[in-house]
Amino acid sequence: MSGYYTHVSLDGPGDQLSLALTTTPVLVKVGATALTERKMITIQANQNNTFLGYTSSVSSTTGIKLAKDQIVTMSAAASLTVYLVMGSGTGSARIAEIE
Numbered sequence: 001m002s003g004y005y006t007h008v009s010l011d012g013p014g015d016q017l018s019l020a021l022t023t024t025p026v027l028v029k030v031g032a033t034a035l036t037e038r039k040m041i042t043i044q045a046n047q048n049n050t051f052l053g054y055t056s057s058v059s060s061t062t063g064i065k066l067a068k069d070q071i072v073t074m075s076a077a078a079s080l081t082v083y084l085v086m087g088s089g090t091g092s093a094r095i096a097e098i099e
Contacts, residue, residue, distance in 0.1 A: 047091040060087030
């Protein structure tokens with residue numbers, strides 16, 4: 001097997017919610033702040049017009065377009081900022097954080 005692999009233990013806790021989205025970028029987190037020892041984020045876009053980015057200025061022009069019902073899982077420490085924004089109108093995404 002070639003490549004690089006790192007084992008990360010996910011020992012919890014975890015939490016999830018439905019995050020309301022508009023054309024103003026929203027920080028991906030469950031609760032008032034990201035879980036302190038967060039290791040992973042899972043995002044499921046509920047609409048086609050959802051965009052992901054890593055700065056609070058993400059837009060439909062600069063963000064990564066997510067398809068409706070697309071699931072994105074990423075390693076993400078609490079210090080990593082991840083934002084979602086709608087290209088137009090309002091929507092939502094399902095979010096999970098795991099420590």
